[in-house]
Amino acid sequence: MNDPRDFVAHEAALLDERRFDDWLALFAEDGHYWVPLLGAAQVDPFSHNSLAYEDRLLLQLRVDRLKNPRAHSQHPASHSQHVLQPSRIAQEGAASGEVLLHTPFIYIEARGDNQTQLSGTARHRLVRTPTGWSIRQKRIDLLNAARALPAIQLFI
């Protein structure tokens, strides 16, 4: 998978197929998953809070929890659907091997009779590896991150 835009589509598909271990393996060792509370306006994850700011350890915890039969909130289980607009390459560093992609999306999380719909832009900072790409940061800028939200149980 040479085109990073294909990688972004693949990453979302793994989530929607609930292949969470395969998904987590896409992250670099120092990779982060970040959903800022100010959306696109937020400068960093330290001066203002976030809906989620997780390193691999916390993401692993989340994935392991989802597999636990006593994860009560997963009875019934949640399912997700990412509807992605084509990704745009926002930045490309030949020297660093990094590429930044912007992907506007609609995200739907369904559980039982309820559906939650969110929208925004995913910003992937990817780094080239011998076997393809890995995620240094997946940042989700929600349209209304700071408003009242219901429980979001999977990964946007």
Added chain:
Amino acid sequence: MTTYRNRPDLVAALVQDDRVHRDLYLSEELFALEQAHLFANTWVFLGHASQVPASGDFITQDIAGRPLLMVRQPDGAVHVLYNRCAHKGTQLLTDESGNTGRFFRCPYHAWTYKLDGAPLAIPLKNGYEGTQLKACESGQGLASVKHVKVYRDFVFVRLSEQGPSFEDYCGEVLGAIDNMVDRSPEGQLTVGGGVLRNIVHCNWKMYLENINDTVHPMSTHESATQAAEALWQGHAPTDPKPMAMEQILPFGSGYEFFDNMGGRVFANGHSVLGVNFSIHSNYAQLPEYEAAMRAAHGETRATEILQRSPQNSVFYPSLSVKGSPQAIRVIRPLAANRTLIEAWSFRAAGAPALLFERAMSYNRLVFSPMSVVAHDDVHLFESIQQGLRAGGNEWVSLHRNFDAAELTQSTITTNGTNELLMRNQFRAWAKSMVAGMEVAP
């Protein structure tokens, strides 16, 4: 059909000594009566003065269905006004926060008011000559909330004319705010990092009860704590933990831990859970910060402040305080089956950035809509909200450790798993609901 309006006898009968009726959680009529009575008769947390630092700064906030404005005055005082133009009722401000300048100007007909609500100007003034406007409420400017208390920058309101003073209402639980503010060597907190907002489809009282419930973590949070323990396995107890692990692992403590942490109830529904210790007691020590605290407060007082770290301190009916980490939760009821929960973080002046990081990290891990811990809580609250509709039993049990002697005492210190902390909330509920309620002829 009304059942409970102007029937204080029927309302009071919903709270028995050791159980409560399901209508408390399900009835829309009772919710409307709570808005009219309970949230008017009690001192309700509105906001923090640091949200309006400069003259003209405001926040808008609904309390019990009434749109209010908190605004900083030119002389530094904080005023609370009803967010309703004296003319037609337009909300003067609809942004969440901002600065209104030196006066309010209604967007509809441009009536203007001073920051304290006094009338300033009306267009086409001549048209009011010879009318009764000046004598009428509409000519008096913006109505203000008369009973406002700014306690160490925490702003509370009592909407009803009659009722206890703030100090009489809160009593000893005020020590929890003191402790939180005193953790700043300069005695000053500011709200920082934004507010996490959750919509939970359950009754607000159920959420508040759970803040005083120590028997649920072992079973409710099993999935999150088992995952955390498995990931942390193999590390020595003395290994420095990442902050997330430091904050999540104690949720897996056993029944004995939670029982021994102890609890205390006060009059009017307030309580402190974790009077001996809590899941927050063993965060890593910070020598430089402790030195700053000793310099500010003296050796004895500094130790006293830092050693006190309750699980939760409840200011009934809607505020829960955690001195360590520096975080509060605010409960904003929206309907009988819908509640907004806010989680706020604070910066403490003169304290290291790590304290603020702890507050933000804790709120993010535990109280965010994307929390790794709260999903199971929220699922169970929503499950209870449905389950209570089932027939067969109209009552919710609060029997654990019931002792008839508790009925005649106001301040009681007890074990941490005693449902007295919840019974105490519901006794206060009944009292505040019927106070001032008229009796149907």
